[in-house]
Amino acid sequence: MARRCELSGKAVLTGNNVSHAKRRTRRRFLPNLCNVTLQSDVLKKRVRLTVSANALRSVEHRGGLDAYLLKAGEDELSLKARRLKREIAKVHGTQGTQAAAS
Template sequence: MARRCELTGKGVQTGNLVSHSNRKTKRRFLPNLFNVTLQSDALDRSVRLRVSANALRSVEHRGGLDAFLAKAHEDELSQGARELKREIAKKTAAPAA
């Protein structure tokens, strides 16, 4: 399983661990990922995703999973999140037409 947030695309970054004597060795900065279950109001079901703590805060700030996915860019989302976004858009467009 890749260490990548499914909603924001945040992944592993690399950098240097710098010691007191200023020696530099490579290290990895891992994203703060959680397995969460989010509720979709449009689909009336829950969805399991692996998201970062930052993305979880953004979902809450924007008013839920549906609102977050409506504003999110397609290139940042994982394949599963893209399909979920399309399902939600289709579901919300159907009653209005």
């Protein structure tokens, strides 16, 4: 499992530990990842994702998983999230045409 957020693309960064004597040793900055189950309102199913705490706050702020994915760029999403986005967009598009026909 890669240490990468499936929604925001946040990954491991590298840098230095710097001691008081200015000695530098390599270190890793790990993202704060959480295994969460998010509800998709359009698809009416639950989805398990590995998401950073920051992205989880963004999902809540934008009004849910569906709204977040529709607004997110393709390059930062994982393969699983991209597939989910396509499914949501397809269903979202068909619901829009049904509402217009009524």
